[in-house]
Amino acid sequence: MAGLRVVEFAAPLGAYAGLLFGGLGAEVILVEPPGGGPLRRRGPWIGSRRDAEASLLHAAFNAGKRSITLDLSDRDDIERAQVLAERADLVIAGGSLPPALAHEALAGQASRLVTLALSPFGSKGPRSGWLAEDITALAMGGMLTLAGYPDGPPLAACGEQAVAAASLFGATAALAAILRAEAGGEGAFIDVSMQECVAMGQENAIQFLDLEGIVRKRDGGRQRQAGTGVFPCRDGHVYLMAGGIASNRFWGATVDWLVEEGLDGSEGLRDPRWLDSKWLNQEEAKRIFAEIFEPFAKRRTKAQLVAATSARRIPLAPISTASDILASAQLAARGFFVNRAIDDGRVLPFAGAPYQLSATPWRAPNPAPRLDADRDDILRLLEAA
Structure with a gap:
């Protein structure tokens, strides 16, 4: 310019x-x-x-x-x-x-x-x-x-x-x-x-109201749907987006990962009901997923979870502090x-x-x-x- x-x-x-x-x-x-x-x-x-x-x-x-x-x-x-x-x-x-x-x-x-x-x-x-x-x-x-x-x-x-x-x-x-x-x-x-x-x-809040008549509510710190939301890990929190969004791809890859890790109850996530958004929205579904995933995530750092999901093309992001951002390898490489x-x-x-x-x-x-x-x-x- x-x-x-x-x-x-x-x-x-x-x-x-x-x-x-x-x-x-x-x-x-x-x-x-x-x-x-x-x-x-x-x-x-x-x-x-x-x-x-x-x-x-x-x-x-x-x-x-x-x-x-x-x-x-x-x-x-x-x-x-x-x-x-x-x-x-x-x-x-x-x-x-x-x-x-x-x-x-x-x-x-x-x-x-x-x-x-x-x-x-x-x-x-x-x-x-x-x-x-x-x-x-x-x-x-x-x-x-x-x-x-x-x-x-x-x-x-x-x-x-x-x-x-x-x-x-x-x-x-x-x-x-x-x-x-x-x-x-x-x-x-x-x-x-x-x-x-x-x-x-603000993401898709306007489209939710316009197309589906749904007024999105704040859900900070919780799952928006089973498999999609904030989860604690060993050194902070991560945001996983597996359930309800392009679910056939992301959900299947996430379940395969959890099964490979040998997590108790993960095989049950292959049931077809987990592809139904009505089920994913229920508190019972959120509780079941959290009981499977959270103990696993709490034993791993943000970096470990990001590396594992990136290799499987699963959308997961670290919730970064200011110190994390300054130390980011991606931002340093750029x-x-x-x-x-x-x-x-x-x-x-x-x-x-x-x-x-x-x-x-x-x-x-x-x-x-x-x-x-x-x-x-x-x-x-x-x-x-």
Whole structure:
């Protein structure tokens, strides 16, 4: 994406989208208010500092970007921001902007401009003016109904998944719009609702309701159906997906494995009733399977269970802690984590490329910019003919 210019008006909703474009080679200019954008004011922090350069969120999500501060309540700075946006291929706005920076105003001067507008509930509709944070969108998008234990309150997914989903959905749509503009088409205004991204990103819950009239419930820590769910093992937990999903293949392979291991009662799992979803949904079926599988799993580590099931093409995944992820052999082989120096001189691992593309390689971004670090260079860009 070398040669592509992105202007991002600092806001949490657009930060990951800007990072994705920058990682694939685009120039990303981060327009921040005086004092810095919101990610600079949020922890976790580097050591005991609480200043604009010490936020690890800023270090992670603003890596590789260039920074300029503009006061969007000041007429001269609005004009500077307008010129900067008109000379961009993509504008990312995760919050409200002055009318002079609306897509309609900018597109009058740059007809091929793509504007990505991200907001909690979209720019139109009865909730368009509502404010929301990540947990609000998780709730109103439906994800909290699925997260947690059946006998407890809903639990929020970690890592601000709603915010990340809005950036990811928006970046995908923006890239498609840029390709169309480059092929001779017009620019586009992309309106992304964080709530709708959550609703479309929660597995098959919507399809269960739409196609089968079933409202999925949260079942954290339990089997969703016999053979499919969370099971304890020697060093934590694993998620096995054997029963009720492509059951003829996965179930048969799982039963063959358990029989080969000589587990008491495993031969009984060959009975045809175990291919009937109505039976798999019953508590008695879940109890029988757990009594066969859990003692076996508790004697083995996550790694041992993953190796055994991978060899048999049985879907089983470790439930990883943060330490497990840092030590993952798969992520190490991919070179996923990249070491980067932070402001206090330490070198810490940061997430790298979310995917590897042969024709559009990911570039390791430079450290996140100091506040207003690129002001002179960017002002010269504005003054250029």
